[in-house]
Amino acid sequence: MSRNGPLALAYHALFVVFMLTPILVVCWVAFTPEGFLSFPVRHWSLRWFYAIGRYPEFVSAFWRSLGLGALSSALAVAVSVPAALAIARHQFAGREAMTTLFMSPLMIPHVVLGIAFLRFFTEIGLGGTFAGLVLSHIVIVLPFALRLTLASAVGLDSRIEHAAVSLGASEATVLKRITLPLVLPGLVSGWALAFINSFDEVTMTVFIAAPGTETLPVRMFLYIQDNIDPLVTSVSACVIAITVAALIALDRAYGLERLLVGKGSHGR
Amino acid sequence: MAFLALDNLSKRFGTQTAVDGLSLGVEKGEFISLLGPSGCGKTTTLQMIAGFVEPSSGAIRLEGEDLLAVKPAKRGLGIVFQSYALFPHMTATENVAFGLEMQGIAAAERARRVADALELVGLGAFAARYPRQLSGGQQQRVALARALVIRPRILLLDEPLSNLDAKLREEMQIELRQIQRTVGTTTILVTHDQAEAMALSDRVVVMNKGRAEQIATPLEAYEHPATAFVASFLGKTNLVNGVAVRPERIAFAAAGLVGTVRTRIFQGNHWLYQVDTASGLVTVIRQNTGDAMPEEGAAVHLVWEARA
């Protein structure tokens, strides 16, 4: 196994600095005592963390984003599973076209979807409602959920199910004891990927969210359009801290390297 | 002086010793096998000759020249990798031509030699195919042609046949031996398959735990194993009262060691017996001549056939 030379490692170091600096700067500025956005920071205070308490719309937007992500991802997975089974297990007319349709939200610019949803929801009376947000988020995260459920449905050897049937298992038992446990990892990672994409979505949501239904990224975006105080940096720092904590918890539970690099990477 | 000399070669990875003081002389044109179970150090030895692993101590000399001072790219060795390691984005022709290109051989001669090499391995008709479009056996032949076309001073084969099915493996063994005879390249084969090593090699190096247990012709190693490890690794063997006896050297007779047949298995050209005796369980192999043979549970007498 070859290793990287000093030049490669120097490049790597610069690259990591490039990737991390803007994020670290946001966290750093969050501790400013000043009333405006500026960098570098010479003194520090928790002023802007306490300030979050005075803006309940940020806190409620955070909870709304969590709920929206969890719900729309779960519904996207629920809709994806039968669709994935259809695509993975059956040959039928329109199979390719159907796959393209379900993957299309990846290719359609979110600004276009935002405009389309704004017009559509306004017409049918869902404008600015949470239900509208959920429907639109199901659509934009479905490709992620479908891709991973599809991968596990394709990877599922149907002979295993046949083996269970030959041992006397009923169809329901096969589904419960064999099929679901085998595709479960795919469903969970599909849900997680969908959740991340829903939680960070801003471009489409900014069109359809109303003052009572803003998500956290939308609230942050709109806030820095009109204000130049450091509130958004402290909010960002909190979200980053929560993200890092969640990653560490995931690592403890499952081992992130295994999830990222894959299981077979230690062999030759 | 030997054509290729490994002198007291050792490789340690941390606290583990992969190769432990290996010395070996290979003659020009010889086909030699490094044979042993996985982890015996045979692949590490090959990689040290190729230059992908640096020895902890010892020397490697090729025609008297210190090979360790030469970069891997300049050693001029032909290597066939276990995974074949074909360039997936190049056709068979481009794969074989790559080494000649690196040597700066002119296009016309290059084309001629590539065509000859592909012809030699019987792939003339598949020259324009990409590796993905070739079967495992064909990929293997491209890898062989790629290694041979540069006229290497030594051909290194790293378990080249292990990814083929049994029937194809046998065919390729015969072909490999013929090709090696034709071109006369000094060849080192790494394998864990004793039948393959014995079928192909002029001499075998039986390795265990980083050491060479025996260096001998296949026949000599089989008939006169230097150690119990060599005896057991090179085929089925019985240890009767501390003496190693090959199962095919034991016969049924009217008198001799008393025993009872525990199991017998018909294997087409021969019978395989397990016989309980006072000296322990003895394995016996007898040619199938079509005659009736002792059945399970029968009382038998065993004798040790002297050599004909």
Add this chain to the structure above:
Amino acid sequence: MKSTPYLLALPALLLFAAIVIVPLGMTVVLTFHDWGQYKGIEPVFILKNWREVFSDSYYAEMFERTFRIALLVTLFSAVFGAPEAYILSRMRSPWRGIFLLVILGPLLISVVARTLGWALLFGGSEGLVNKALMELGLIDTPLPFMFTETGMVVALVHVLMPYMVLSVWAALQRLDPQVENAAIALGAGPFTVMRRIVLPQAMPGILSGAVIVFALAASAFATPAIIGGRRLKVASTLAYDEFLNTLNWPLGAVVAVLLLVALVIIVVGANRLVERRYGQVFR
């Protein structure tokens, strides 16, 4: 049963018909409606909006800017991201996993926060980026980053880089490490190995990463909005303005539909090209 797959896919099909196809169709219809400051949207069929976008050079410039930025972002992420993916693939455990996380991790952080980070770093002539560049002697006078295309490109390269690294990384994962050894044994030097062996095999990954990055860069919204402000518009931010500030929805819809059509043509075309070039070699 023949109808089984359709029944299985029915929920998803219904959802997409109702929530994707109908709204997109309505948007296309919207582009032909009339709009006036006082009368609002009038459901008539006219080509006024399309004529306006095609005749006013302001829109041509804006689309040109959008795709110029997308192209530069794609180019820079390929040039800088592909080597990093290669370096990552050669790292040993556990470093490989740690740095993969460091580089892909920013995807988990809101694009608003990441862009704000760049806005703080650019921060006029006093910004840290300018100070660093001047310290290094790369520039004499501060470069304008805020409200410029340069700033947008830098921030978008950062925002979209993980997609490129991930894509190249995936291609390199399939690479047999012995292939590089085989080339070395045949006499290839490190540069030749890189150019003739590694790069061609990474190419499908680079190209598919480029398609993703280009599509996302051309339709990016939050980053151009924050870095470009109200002065420097791209297609997404212009459409946003027409919808939520000017309220000329039909005109905004024309811009959005044009962006969609252009992207579909470019992405489908690029995919065809990649398929034709690499279809028989890989997979």
